[in-house]
Amino acid sequence: MTVFKQEMKQNKKTLIIWTASVSLMSFICLMMFSEMKGMVSEMDEMFSSMGNFTKAFGMDQMSIGTIAGFYGVECGNILGLGGGFLASLLAVNMLSKEEGGRTAEFLFTHPISRVQIITEKLIAVFVQILLFNLVFIVFSCIGIALLGEDMNWGNFALYHMANLFMQLEIAAICYGLSSYIRRGGLGAGLGLAAMFYFLNIISNITESAKVLKYITPFSYTEAADIFASGKLEMKYLIVGIVVSVLAIGIAYVHYNKKDITA
Amino acid sequence: MNNNCIETKNLTKSYGKARGIREVSLVVEEGEIFGFIGPNGAGKSTTIRSLLGMITPSAGEAKIFNLDVRKNRKEILQGIGYMPSEAMFYTGMRVGDIIQYSADLHKKDCSKEADILCDRLKLDKKKKVEELSLGNRKKVSIICAMQHDPKLYILDEPTSGLDPLMQREFFNLLEEKHKQGATLFMSSHVLSEIQHHCTKAAIIREGRIIVSDTVEALSKTNTRRVALTIMGNEKIAKQLEERLTKQIKDLNIKASGAELINMEFLYTGDMNALVQYIGQTNIVDIRITEPDLEEIFMHYYTNGGMNNDCI
Numbered sequence: 001m002t003v004f005k006q007e008m009k010q011n012k013k014t015l016i017i018w019t020a021s022v023s024l025m026s027f028i029c030l031m032m033f034s035e036m037k038g039m040v041s042e043m044d045e046m047f048s049s050m051g052n053f054t055k056a057f058g059m060d061q062m063s064i065g066t067i068a069g070f071y072g073v074e075c076g077n078i079l080g081l082g083g084g085f086l087a088s089l090l091a092v093n094m095l096s097k098e099e100g101g102r103t104a105e106f107l108f109t110h111p112i113s114r115v116q117i118i119t120e121k122l123i124a125v126f127v128q129i130l131l132f133n134l135v136f137i138v139f140s141c142i143g144i145a146l147l148g149e150d151m152n153w154g155n156f157a158l159y160h161m162a163n164l165f166m167q168l169e170i171a172a173i174c175y176g177l178s179s180y181i182r183r184g185g186l187g188a189g190l191g192l193a194a195m196f197y198f199l200n201i202i203s204n205i206t207e208s209a210k211v212l213k214y215i216t217p218f219s220y221t222e223a224a225d226i227f228a229s230g231k232l233e234m235k236y237l238i239v240g241i242v243v244s245v246l247a248i249g250i251a252y253v254h255y256n257k258k259d260i261t262a
Numbered sequence: 263m264n265n266n267c268i269e270t271k272n273l274t275k276s277y278g279k280a281r282g283i284r285e286v287s288l289v290v291e292e293g294e295i296f297g298f299i300g301p302n303g304a305g306k307s308t309t310i311r312s313l314l315g316m317i318t319p320s321a322g323e324a325k326i327f328n329l330d331v332r333k334n335r336k337e338i339l340q341g342i343g344y345m346p347s348e349a350m351f352y353t354g355m356r357v358g359d360i361i362q363y364s365a366d367l368h369k370k371d372c373s374k375e376a377d378i379l380c381d382r383l384k385l386d387k388k389k390k391v392e393e394l395s396l397g398n399r400k401k402v403s404i405i406c407a408m409q410h411d412p413k414l415y416i417l418d419e420p421t422s423g424l425d426p427l428m429q430r431e432f433f434n435l436l437e438e439k440h441k442q443g444a445t446l447f448m449s450s451h452v453l454s455e456i457q458h459h460c461t462k463a464a465i466i467r468e469g470r471i472i473v474s475d476t477v478e479a480l481s482k483t484n485t486r487r488v489a490l491t492i493m494g495n496e497k498i499a500k501q502l503e504e505r506l507t508k509q510i511k512d513l514n515i516k517a518s519g520a521e522l523i524n525m526e527f528l529y530t531g532d533m534n535a536l537v538q539y540i541g542q543t544n545i546v547d548i549r550i551t552e553p554d555l556e557e558i559f560m561h562y563y564t565n566g567g568m569n570n571d572c573i
Binding site for chain 2: 002003006010103106107111112259
């Protein structure tokens with residue numbers, strides 16, 4: 001696991017800073033709930049009568065005055081964007097940085113098979129995503145406990161599992177992309193994550209754009225659906241899993257026979 | 263089993279039109295110091311990258327330690343110390359970390375050897391790699407190539423960026439490794455380096471091996487540099503060029519003073535023809551010398567060098 005260890009070491013700072021800022025942001029947001037709760041009736045009315053904006057964030061299906069609704073909308077958006085961006089920025093340069101940084105001549109001339117390099121780097125991406133989610137969840141649990149609110153922990157777990165899957169799917173797609181590019185993947189990766197996020201919002205607003213839900217992984221992380229029904233949208237999730245497996249497969253096949261010239 | 267360390271047969275790699283290699287066939291035997299010479303972009307690095315399994319050749323085969331470089335990549339790389347021409351490392355890491363990472367990838371504990379090498383090359387292990395000069399980065403790659411005690415060294419322009427003192431120390435190190443039985447394959451365009459250190463050499467130009475032989479044989483040639491001063495005008499010189507056009511290369515004609523013509527050229531072929539022709543002219547001065555190795559190589563570099571009469 002030499003390459004894995006190396007990647008973890010290399011990414012340590014980025015991961016710590018990113019995880020800390022996203023988790024703290026969400027934590028601070030969560031702490032505002034007690035104040036919001038006092039103004040619930042006006043707030044609720046306001047938030048649920050903003051037409052498309054309400055629909056875009058799923059606030060037509062649940063009340064922002066409940067902890068689940070508040071957590072799902074406020075913290076959920078921070079987690080969705082923060083997690084999605086992290087996944088893409090971790091994965092999109094994971095393979096390509098060796099060629100972009102001209103370190104490929106170092107790594108690929110050591111006695112380690114490409115398959116092993118691809119595997120260890122992929123594990124490094126996944127482990128970092130797991131760590132990020134773990135820290136985020138711990139902060140959220142502490143926050144909810146401090147608020148003294150009653151959370152449906154089953155739905156909470158399901159919701160975070162969906163988010164984890166979403167991040168893994170974005171990471172998988174970006175990893176596949178990383179096997180093709182040589183440099184400058186960061187823009188493409190972040191752009192992709194942002195595009196997915198907005199595709200989901202568009203599909204929430206426009207009935208005719210519902211089909212987009214099959215494309216974006218944010219579709220199965222919809223807090224409103226999960227906290228209301230206690231179930232995941234399996235049809236979207238299955239598409240996501242298939243896409244992830246394909247993307248990773250492409251990364252293996254392509255990178256294994258790729259000409260490393262830089 | 264033969265004792266070929268490196269063997270390629272018609273190795274070809276084409277990318278687009280210009281770059282790549284064509285039908286490169288090389289044999290490097292165990293214990294040799296093999297020089298690989300060619301101008302920039304001739305295909306030296308492409309050949310080396312194919313040997314190391316970084317790129318897949320379009321045709322032909324390559325073997326190291328009698329194993330196929332594609333199928334047995336990992337096994338082969340265990341026995342190789344490679345020095346890239348432009349060593350780059352991971353930013354943020356220290357020299358010691360890189361050396362350790364390299365050893366870890368080899369699954370070997372080489373800390374003692376690494377310390378000795380750092381000491382001999384005067385390299386500070388605590389320095390950050392992004393602060394290193396080209397020469398110091400080279401030293402890091404020397405250590406990464408040597409610390410695990412490989413059987414075969416593949417060195418891509420190893421001395422560029424090293425100061426003369428370090429170059430000497432580097433060649434001392436290589437000499438020691440060679441005495442212990444290691445095989446060396448190094449690319450260079452510094453000819454004196456090849457002449458001094460290598461037993462065999464191959465010249466590559468525009469992706470093709472033009473010649474491959476012992477350095478001794480390469481230096482020995484029936485080509486002669488002829489410097490001639492004759493009475494007459496440029497017409498006579500032109501006549502010579504026309505008559506012996508196949509044998510003459512690098513002709514340089516200079517009129518000097520009244521009716522004196524200086525000619526300098528490389529002559530390959532039947533000496534009688536030359537002497538016969540010169541006999542008809544009015545000779546003032548003549549010098550016929552052996553060209554130096556540098557000149558032979560320059561000739562290969564610049565003149566297509568496809569006809570092998572010269573060597």
